[in-house]
Amino acid sequence: MKGIVTKSTGSWYHLRTEDGSTYQARIRGKFRIANIKHTNPIAVGDEVDFEIDKDDVAVITKIHDRKNYIIRKSVNLSKKTHIIASNIDVAFLVVTMANPKTSFGFIDRFLITAEAYHIPVVILFNKIDAYTEDELEDLALYKHIYNTIGYESLDISAETGLNLDLVKERMKDNISLVSGHSGVGKSTLINALHPDLNLKTHQVSDFNSKGQHTTTFAQMFEWPFGGFIIDTPGIKEFGLVHLEKSELQNYFPEIFELRSECKFDNCIHVNEPKCAVQDAVESMQIAPSRYENYVTFLEEEIYNQ
Numbered sequence: 493m494k495g496i497v498t499k500s501t502g503s504w505y506h507l508r509t510e511d512g513s514t515y516q517a518r519i520r521g522k523f524r525i526a527n528i529k530h531t532n533p534i535a536v537g538d539e540v541d542f543e544i545d546k547d548d549v550a551v552i553t554k555i556h557d558r559k560n561y562i563i564r565k566s567v568n569l570s571k572k573t574h575i576i577a578s579n580i581d582v583a584f585l586v587v588t589m590a591n592p593k594t595s596f597g598f599i600d601r602f603l604i605t606a607e608a609y610h611i612p613v614v615i616l617f618n619k620i621d622a623y624t625e626d627e628l629e630d631l632a633l634y635k636h637i638y639n640t641i642g643y644e645s646l647d648i649s650a651e652t653g654l655n656l657d658l659v660k661e662r663m664k665d666n667i668s669l670v671s672g673h674s675g676v677g678k679s680t681l682i683n684a685l686h687p688d689l690n691l692k693t694h695q696v697s698d699f700n701s702k703g704q705h706t707t708t709f710a711q712m713f714e715w716p717f718g719g720f721i722i723d724t725p726g727i728k729e730f731g732l733v734h735l736e737k738s739e740l741q742n743y744f745p746e747i748f749e750l751r752s753e754c755k756f757d758n759c760i761h762v763n764e765p766k767c768a769v770q771d772a773v774e775s776m777q778i779a780p781s782r783y784e785n786y787v788t789f790l791e792e793e794i795y796n797q
């Protein structure tokens with residue numbers, strides 16, 4: 493039988509089959525050995541094969557290849573990584589122009605991380621009902637910058653329901669992740685889409701009262717209209733990716749597109765002469781904020797939110 497992992501406790505896995513049946517399954521030792529660098533070999537979102545053994549226990553026999561996955565580092569000293577979730581179809585980044593104002597830096601960090609993880613992003617500009625003229629001008633600029641380089645976006649109001657039908661359409665039958673600064677309206681949005689859902693994204697403690705490491709696990713919930721939302725304690729660590737300097741440009745679509753026009757093959761577009769990227773910044777074909785963040789991120793080693 494085939495199922496999708498909707499919850500992992502580290503020893504038991506909740507599975508859901510295509511017809512909607514649910515099982516609690518175990519794994520066999522060989523998965524632990526094959527995935528030695530990870531503390532938990534199976535992640536929420538994994539597609540697995542399983543069988544019912546002679547003791548009537550569901551046993552996972554195979555993990556299908558993951559199309560993507562997000563990881564976090566374990567908090568203890570083992571330096572192992574922990575796969576939080578896999579097979580994510582779309583990450584929704586909720587962004588607001590006021591209360592709070594989401595910075596370009598925050599957005600760009602999220603976008604390069606998503607690019608590195610191969611996860612498509614939809615930017616949800618929330619609180620559209622509440623903006624002043626000036627904030628609407630900011631909004632137009634943000635949309636121009638991100639739509640020009642190919643990111644999808646929607647103007648929404650989680651409060652009034654504006655365009656939530658379009659959000660549903662984009663979420664339907666997909667595995668989604670919803671991210672964004674505190675206060676941008678993630679809970680309000682999720683409540684509007686699924687009033688019974690009470691996500692725990694904020695209730696994470698990596699150490700219990702005795703100071704021992706307690707692993708926190710992700711789970712995902714089904715939308716009433718089809719598809720899943722991942723509720724993950726690691727959501728804040730979506731930014732955990734290590735990139736080489738030369739690699740960063742791969743995750744800025746507008747820089748990536750121009751790189752072959754630079755004079756030097758190994759151009760990183762900072763001080764090199766005859767650089768197509770620096771020319772494009774000069775002519776405003778590349779947004780200054782995007783280039784500034786590219787340069788800022790180049791100087792960092794680990795891209796953490």
Ligand code: GDP
Pocket residue numbers: 618619620621622648649650651652672673674675676677678679680681
């Ligand atoms: P979270 O921290 O991202 O989960 O944000 P919340 O959902 O808790 O929302 C933070 C505040 O913003 C709350 O007071 C919400 O009522 C308000 N809020 C959320 N969405 C909207 C919206 O579309 N319009 C307006 N005006 N307020 C909103």
Ligand code: ZN
Pocket residue numbers: 751754755759760761762764766767768769770
């Ligand atoms: Zn260059």
